[in-house]
Amino acid sequence: MSQTRYEHATTALLLVDPYNDFLSDGGIAWPRLKDVAEEVGLLDNLRAIHAAARAAGIRIFIVPHHQWEPSDYEGWRHINPTQQAIMKRHSFAKGTWGGEFHPDFVPREGDVVVQQHWGQSGFANTDLDMRLKQHGISHVVIIGLLANSCIESTGRFAMELGYHVTLVRDATAAYSHELMHAAHELNGPTYAHAILDTAALLDALPR
Amino acid sequence: MSQTRYEHATTALLLVDPYNDFLSDGGIAWPRLKDVAEEVGLLDNLRAIHAAARAAGIRIFIVPHHQWEPSDYEGWRHINPTQQAIMKRHSFAKGTWGGEFHPDFVPREGDVVVQQHWGQSGFANTDLDMRLKQHGISHVVIIGLLANSCIESTGRFAMELGYHVTLVRDATAAYSHELMHAAHELNGPTYAHAILDTAALLDALPR
Amino acid sequence: MSQTRYEHATTALLLVDPYNDFLSDGGIAWPRLKDVAEEVGLLDNLRAIHAAARAAGIRIFIVPHHQWEPSDYEGWRHINPTQQAIMKRHSFAKGTWGGEFHPDFVPREGDVVVQQHWGQSGFANTDLDMRLKQHGISHVVIIGLLANSCIESTGRFAMELGYHVTLVRDATAAYSHELMHAAHELNGPTYAHAILDTAALLDALPR
Amino acid sequence: MSQTRYEHATTALLLVDPYNDFLSDGGIAWPRLKDVAEEVGLLDNLRAIHAAARAAGIRIFIVPHHQWEPSDYEGWRHINPTQQAIMKRHSFAKGTWGGEFHPDFVPREGDVVVQQHWGQSGFANTDLDMRLKQHGISHVVIIGLLANSCIESTGRFAMELGYHVTLVRDATAAYSHELMHAAHELNGPTYAHAILDTAALLDALPR
Numbered sequence: 001m002s003q004t005r006y007e008h009a010t011t012a013l014l015l016v017d018p019y020n021d022f023l024s025d026g027g028i029a030w031p032r033l034k035d036v037a038e039e040v041g042l043l044d045n046l047r048a049i050h051a052a053a054r055a056a057g058i059r060i061f062i063v064p065h066h067q068w069e070p071s072d073y074e075g076w077r078h079i080n081p082t083q084q085a086i087m088k089r090h091s092f093a094k095g096t097w098g099g100e101f102h103p104d105f106v107p108r109e110g111d112v113v114v115q116q117h118w119g120q121s122g123f124a125n126t127d128l129d130m131r132l133k134q135h136g137i138s139h140v141v142i143i144g145l146l147a148n149s150c151i152e153s154t155g156r157f158a159m160e161l162g163y164h165v166t167l168v169r170d171a172t173a174a175y176s177h178e179l180m181h182a183a184h185e186l187n188g189p190t191y192a193h194a195i196l197d198t199a200a201l202l203d204a205l206p207r
Numbered sequence: 208m209s210q211t212r213y214e215h216a217t218t219a220l221l222l223v224d225p226y227n228d229f230l231s232d233g234g235i236a237w238p239r240l241k242d243v244a245e246e247v248g249l250l251d252n253l254r255a256i257h258a259a260a261r262a263a264g265i266r267i268f269i270v271p272h273h274q275w276e277p278s279d280y281e282g283w284r285h286i287n288p289t290q291q292a293i294m295k296r297h298s299f300a301k302g303t304w305g306g307e308f309h310p311d312f313v314p315r316e317g318d319v320v321v322q323q324h325w326g327q328s329g330f331a332n333t334d335l336d337m338r339l340k341q342h343g344i345s346h347v348v349i350i351g352l353l354a355n356s357c358i359e360s361t362g363r364f365a366m367e368l369g370y371h372v373t374l375v376r377d378a379t380a381a382y383s384h385e386l387m388h389a390a391h392e393l394n395g396p397t398y399a400h401a402i403l404d405t406a407a408l409l410d411a412l413p414r
Numbered sequence: 415m416s417q418t419r420y421e422h423a424t425t426a427l428l429l430v431d432p433y434n435d436f437l438s439d440g441g442i443a444w445p446r447l448k449d450v451a452e453e454v455g456l457l458d459n460l461r462a463i464h465a466a467a468r469a470a471g472i473r474i475f476i477v478p479h480h481q482w483e484p485s486d487y488e489g490w491r492h493i494n495p496t497q498q499a500i501m502k503r504h505s506f507a508k509g510t511w512g513g514e515f516h517p518d519f520v521p522r523e524g525d526v527v528v529q530q531h532w533g534q535s536g537f538a539n540t541d542l543d544m545r546l547k548q549h550g551i552s553h554v555v556i557i558g559l560l561a562n563s564c565i566e567s568t569g570r571f572a573m574e575l576g577y578h579v580t581l582v583r584d585a586t587a588a589y590s591h592e593l594m595h596a597a598h599e600l601n602g603p604t605y606a607h608a609i610l611d612t613a614a615l616l617d618a619l620p621r
Numbered sequence: 622m623s624q625t626r627y628e629h630a631t632t633a634l635l636l637v638d639p640y641n642d643f644l645s646d647g648g649i650a651w652p653r654l655k656d657v658a659e660e661v662g663l664l665d666n667l668r669a670i671h672a673a674a675r676a677a678g679i680r681i682f683i684v685p686h687h688q689w690e691p692s693d694y695e696g697w698r699h700i701n702p703t704q705q706a707i708m709k710r711h712s713f714a715k716g717t718w719g720g721e722f723h724p725d726f727v728p729r730e731g732d733v734v735v736q737q738h739w740g741q742s743g744f745a746n747t748d749l750d751m752r753l754k755q756h757g758i759s760h761v762v763i764i765g766l767l768a769n770s771c772i773e774s775t776g777r778f779a780m781e782l783g784y785h786v787t788l789v790r791d792a793t794a795a796y797s798h799e800l801m802h803a804a805h806e807l808n809g810p811t812y813a814h815a816i817l818d819t820a821a822l823l824d825a826l827p828r
Contacts, residue, residue, distance in 0.1 A: 059489075071523070074524070075473075075524075075548075075549055076548040076549070077345065077371070077548055077549070077550055078345075078366075078369065078370065078371040078372075078400055078548065080366050080372075080397075080398055080399075080400060081396055081397060081398070081399070081400075082397050082398065109485070110488070110489070115529050115530075115539070115540070115541075116529075118367075118541060118544065119366055119367045119398070120363065120366075120367070120397070120398060121363070121367055124364075124367035124368075124544070125367065125529070125540065125541035125543070125544045126529070126539065126540075126541070127529075127532060127539035127540070129539070129782070129783070130532065130538070130539045130781065130782060130783040131783075132783075133759070133782065133783025133784065134489070134490040134491055134492065134783050135489055135490070135491070136491055136759065138284065138285075138754070138757065148393060148394055148397070149394075149397045149398075152394070153363050153367070153398075156327065156328070156360050156363060157331075157364075159285075159287050159326055159327075160325075160326045160327070160328055160331035160332065160360070160751065161331075161750070161751060161754065162285065162750070162751040162752075162753075162754025162755050163285065163754065164284070164285040165285075165287075178393060179393055182389035182393050182394065186355065186385060186386055186389050187355055187356075187359070187389065187394075189288055190287075190288060190289050190327070190355070190356045191287055191288070191289065191326070191327060191356075191360075192287075192288070193285055193287060193288075266696075278730070281731070282680075282731070282755070282756055283755040283756070284755055284756070284757060285755065316692070317695070317696075322736050322737075322746070322747070322748075323736075325748060325751065331751070332736070332747065332748035332750070332751045333736070333746065333747075333748070334736075334739060334746035334747070336575070336576070336746070337574065337575060337576040337739065337745070337746045338576075339576075340552070340575065340576025340577065341576050341696070341697040341698055341699065342696055342697070342698070343552065343698055345547070345550065367544065368543070368544060368547065369543070369544040369545075369546075369547025369548050370547065491759065491785070492759075492780075492783065492784065492785040492786075492814055494780050494786075494811075494812055494813075494814060495810055495811060495812070495813070495814070496811050496812065532781075533780055533781045533812070534777065534780075534781070534811070534812060535777070535781055538778075538781035538782075539781065552698065552699075562807060562808055562811070563808075563811045563812075566808070567777050567781070567812075570741065570742070570774050570777060571745075571778075573699075573701050573740055573741075574739075574740045574741070574742055574745035574746065574774070575745075576699065577699065578698070578699040579699075579701075592807060593807055596803035596807050596808065600769060600799060600800055600803050601769055601770075601773070601803065601808075603702055604701075604702060604703050604741070604769070604770045605701055605702070605703065605740070605741060605770070605774075606701075606702070607699055607701060607702070
């Protein structure tokens with residue numbers, strides 16, 4: 001892969017599912033993520049990229065998973081395995097602390113919070129593609145959770161839609177090392193235009 | 208996962224990229240696939256499922272990758288890694304034997320050949336979703352190549368679109384065992400509603 | 415057009431934009447709609463179809479326009495003429511009476527309220543298609559406002575997506591007779607599978 | 622509407638359905654179009670815009686309707702009225718003169734011919750959106766046939782997808798004056814960002 005030039009006017013930071021349930025001690029999914037997250041330095045890397053994007057004038061798009069509510073999936077014919085788990089665990093439940101954004105990533109004026117996704121891809125059944133077009137975005141940098149499900153599906157969809165896709169190895173996490181390896185060494189290289197670590201991304205972003 | 212009932216009127220067999228370049232001795236990608244393909248019995252399993260689908264009155268949708276032509280990708284801004292490889296290797300080139308369907312899977316009357324996909328998902332930028340709806344399909348069984356790229360992206364998209372998704376472990380292949388493991392043991396269980404082997408699928412299909 | 419059979423399990427009633435701003439005396443857009451609405455008997459017809467759908471076990475999907483908020487369209491490059499008007503008039507503003515559903519059409523348990531649309535089509539940038547598939551729907555009956563913009567775009571999109579589309583001449587309204595004529599006599603016949611009046615629809619619905 | 626600036630790098634000319642059946646004496650649909658087409662000067666205007674786009678370095682996207690084949694629509698559940706007509710008249714039949722592009726609009730090197738559409742919108746079930754993104758396009762100028770069906774649906778979809786949409790009143794035609802009026806005076810103003818005539822467009826294009 002050649003070196004990508006990220007211009008502030010055409011690059012977006014997609015921050016996927018920055019909920020307390022994923023990112024905070026006490027969150028429903030945090031115990032399953034903790035080992036990998038701490039090893040890669042997830043929180044610090046997310047904070048560093050987030051700050052660098054703001055400083056560079058790169059717009060931040062919050063790409064949130066559907067917040068669970070008791071009536072969800074009522075009458076659905078084909079609830080997928082991840083949704084089955086959410087039904088049991090009530091991850092990202094509306095009105096709970098776990099379903100709030102981590103305090104470091106609460107949207108500010110100028111950030112775009114797109115419609116919530118029901119599955120894995122932030123583009124599927126939401127307004128993300130249109131919102132990106134309305135801001136003239138051609139390049140997406142995708143960070144947040146989980147590396148092999150929502151991040152990967154968002155990346156695969158972005159590629160199909162015609163965007164330039166950047167993954168960041170240590171600004172995401174998954175439930176095991178094997179899943180991280182699959183996301184960044186096995187599958188990412190088939191669809192992503194750039195796979196960086198946080199240091200290299202910070203170096204490549206405009207100032 | 209509970210046992211799925213496959214009804215012939217609402218189930219489709221999606222046969223992805225059944226080109227000579229993937230499936231035949233002499234094909235461009237065959238040497239890279241051969242070990243895994245022979246180990247799982249790919250060709251025999253594809254033939255068995257194909258025949259069982261026909262016998263059951265399950266409609267077959269051929270989901271073909273774009274056939275390479277010299278002018279492809281001219282002026283594209285974000286050619287992805289797989290497309291870069293295709294540009295070098297000329298896989299599935301139009302007008303060549305490698306770009307023809309394997310003789311055992313040539314479409315017959317009643318089969319649906321959907322528009323060719325440029326990336327990995329058979330749904331992206333094609334008429335596959337609409338064609339499935341026009342035939343009343345709610346369940347897709349996805350077989351063919353490659354397990355971790357086109358099959359997986361087609362499956363991830365199908366799930367987002369609201370279909371019931373079945374993967375078949377030994378009716379696909381990939382360039383390594385590790386990629387097969389990632390497709391069926393790591394990622395498939397997050398989005399697919401059923402992951403079977405050929406024997407179990409044949410058992411579950413209507414007769 | 416041949417006579418359509420509407421089965422309760424596969425038919426959905428799409429009720430588009432049933433806001434006070436459109437349907438209630440005092441609503442922002444009501445004065446512009448009132449003449450046509452009263453002439454066709456809009457409110458009574460919506461109520462009759464709504465009740466008949468409930469009685470028949472036909473699921474009701476509420477398809478709401480985006481509720482205006484002060485930060486809307488910030489930084490958008492291509493705000494369309496309808497959106498420009500909304501920015502001036504603050505139609506369907508969040509937190510206002512005009513942005514609430516008309517009391518006769520407030521969702522009940524079992525109704526599906528899909529994501530809000532930013533433009534005209536209830537399918538564009540929302541989860542409507544997926545939600546319909548999750549309920550096994552193949553036929554959509556589209557009623558509500560406005561005949562030539564949201565209803566027509568929702569109908570055009572539904573046709574492209576592979577649904578059977580029914581319009582109901584007197585269960586919608588527009589800002590002039592000419593616009594109603596364009597919707598039902600000029601354009602509807604190019605894409606809709608059935609164009610009925612309320613009496614004929616009630617007759618065709620299952621009991 | 623404010624004056625639009627069309628930049629050659631971000632503007633595309635979408636030429637919809639430039640088939641002999643629509644545009645040439647002897648074409649299947651030409652007799653129904655002829656009066657309106659001749660009155661607005663359709664052919665001359667299409668030629669002038671086409672030439673001006675080439676001269677300005679604006680890329681031309683050919684957006685073709687599906688070429689009819691005998692097996693089309695086999696087993697489809699919801700064939701729409703326009704498709705019913707095509708089945709009778711065999712418009713744009715593959716392998717016939719009527720299904721060839723009018724000689725003045727045959728694609729040249731650098732033009733993009735997108736996948737054929739089955740319905741009305743050039744975006745539905747095709748690769749048009751992705752192809753536009755791969756060329757960095759944000760503005761589409763939509764010309765060709767028919768004003769109230771394919772042109773209008775392509776325009777409505779383009780708006781929903783986040784593009785800036787320009788219609789050209791006298792670079793399209795329809796089967797009646799009333800249909801032209803509906804397209805440009807009634808519906809266009811609800812979704813299009815600019816509605817021009819050919820002279821004004823030529824004036825606004827870069828040189």
